[in-house]
Amino acid sequence: MTKLEPISAEEAVELYLQSAEGEKAASTVQSHEYRLQHFIRWCDKEGRDNLNELSGRDLQAYRVWRRKDGNLTTVSLRGQLATIRAFLKFCERIDGVPHRLHEKVELPDAGDGEHRDTIMEAKRAEKILEHLSQFKYASREHALFLLLWRTGIRVGAARGIDVKDVHRQRDRVELIHRPETDTPLKNAKHGERYVTLTSHTSKVLADYIDNSRHSVTDDYERQPLFTTAHGRPTISTLRRTVYRVTQPCFLGECPHDREPEECDAEGYKGGATCPSSIRPHDIRRGAITHFLLNDVPEQVVSDRMNVSKEILDKHYDKRTEEQKAEQRRGFLNNL
Template identity: 40%
Template sequence: MSSKDDDPNDRRVGSDPNRSNNTRGDPRSTNLKPISPAEAVEWYLHRRRNELASSSLKTHRSSLRHFTKWTEQVGIENLNELDGRAIQRYLTWRAEEAPTSVDHLAPKSEKTQIDITRKFVEYCETIDAVRVGLHEQILPFRVKEADEVRDEMLDMGRISEIHNYLETYHYASRDHIIWTLLAESGFRIGALRSLDVQDFDPDNRTLRLRYRPESETSLKNDRGSERLVGLIRDGTVEALQAYIDDQRVSATDEYGREPLLTTRNGRVARSTIRKSVYRWSCPQALGDECDHDDSMTSSDAWRCGNNACPHMVRAGVITYLLREDVPIDYVSDRCDVSPSVIRTHYDGRSESERMEARSQAIAEQLAN
């Protein structure tokens, strides 16, 4: 019978810093230098600041914030104390106890946390904070193909229903423009937030996305995400112009730029865009029944558990384009996502729908 000390989920951590530091035979493993977990995290983030896109750096910062919180809870003040069992206890805690909105991290999210932890520990080896080779004890997390595919998306029919409602009852409002551009282009919220008034060209019916990290509007793939997006849908240009002329809060950001989407404080925050999607995708927002808390009003429907997140809108738009037989390379360019990622994460078509699309494309090529 194994003792409680053998339980990998037991979060008690020994206080002997030499307990696991002399097992690899590397001379550096016996010459560790004390450093607090929080300081090591800051060193790591500073080291990676020019290697990672700003969105990725934020993900690393958020992940490692959980790590420092855990070390505080279990009493690790010196990172030299970290060993394989401690890391396993942390990763178990991160997956099962730390999440606040779900009972357990989804497989893809858990993989992200493990990968970041592994990178961090590997860096810590180079600054003599943990023993050499410790990162190798963090085994790669394999995600099943079924878990790779995100089957959650907002159907284009529902997206259109919400958009039409806003166009009818809240024309040229900020929420109307957010939903118009999401439905039109499948933008990520970072791209939508980055737009300036000057990026809109009504004469040529386009929006230009630019990578401007120096003024805090990065894009997912840095300069690789810069592109000119055509506004195809009838009414989009007119709604945008009406919003700019009549509804947009006149404001500049702290860099002197004129954001397209504004609040009284300047450029909209990402959370403002998310709340717009959460609020209007709640069934109650359009007058339908919803089983959320009876005390919830339409103004705080963004808290509803039956709503959609921006990523689900993006997935719905991409799937709609594929179902309409738009070539995957065109969808890739328009929505700034590689064909392989589209196939794995965004393609919500059924197996038979994909087969029919392939057959039709082959038949058309053979006919030519």
């Protein structure tokens, strides 16, 4: 049996990152560094000075602690634990932890049942938008993802927008129920409304219309905002766009340690099968939570997102009770 050499979490992480710099993309290394800082923090809290003594039971304790500490979704936790697994595999090679310890890191299943609790987190959304703005500015991907995140509208509503529904001068889009021409709104006439935009979002949409949009009409001679070369895209096409831009490999990283050329989930066709991709409705859920966390009144969110307060509270508001309490404190401190 190989004799282990004592090593602290901080020293092991430093060696792992140095090794990864020559093997992985810079963005991946940065992501792993961020995730492993939480592991170092846990080791300090638990008094784990030597990784030689790490066990499967310790890894389970870390998993439980990290989920609660970060209030993580299943998909986020899976990404965090995948990094821990890769890190421990490296530690095995340098005789820092017991042989095959990495196999005791169980990754949570990110199947359809788990997806119901997932949301697009604000930091992740902004990272995707930064990438799109730099490398695919005013593309359909950029315009669609930006609109969904900044407004929280449903992907079906986005599909039904026509060019004339984008009011550039007033920084807003108009959502209209048009079932007779294949673009109904979920709540029919009750879903019709104006949705205001920031000046930045309005400009991106305008630049997309002027430079990237295919100059086509749909089967009803309408001019859709979002297009393919053949007309108005199906909802499935727009969903695939969302799946693709939310895949970590779209940003040049993979928390699942897969090689893009060997991964069945990579790209537009396989995006839905990636454990870390996000559904359009998860963007809506995340956007609503983000608005609420930034103290936008619930009634305003309810009206803007076209969702009743009861449904908002039950299915969309993913704030923790602690977050709600701290927000209430901000309103009550001066009373």
